[in-house]
Amino acid sequence: MILNNTNARQTMKMINAIIKPFKLDVVREALEEIGITGITVTEVKGFGRQKGHSELYRGAEYVVDFLPKLKLEIAVTNEMSDKVIESIMTSANNNKVGDGKIFVYDLEKVIRIRTGELNDDAL
Secondary structure (H helix, E strand, O other): OOOOOOOOOOOEEEEEEEEOHHHHHHHHHHHHHOOOOOOEEEEEEEOOOOOOEEEEEOOEEEEEOOEEEEEEEEEEEHHHHHHHHHHHHHHHOOOOOOOEEEEEEEEOOOEOOOOOOEHHHOO
């Protein structure tokens, strides 16, 4: 195993973005244009200021509290983090409440399971 690497102290970021589902293709294409080759996408539900909405189903009105969203997870080097954030902000923006949020965390270590490569080599 190659778990001790000279790059072990490189700083990386985990970027989590919550976006509207119909924006996924536009965001993915924007990320590909700046060189991002991998993301994880999860279907999630939630609400913020948007607060949900009312719908009619078979004549009955009901409140939808949790709205469908997508959660994107992207591990990047420190140098790429600002580009990724800007790319998501630009491509996911619809100028409406509920467009989403971006959360950025420090990422201590990334390991590619198959090879044992670490950090940016594993990305």
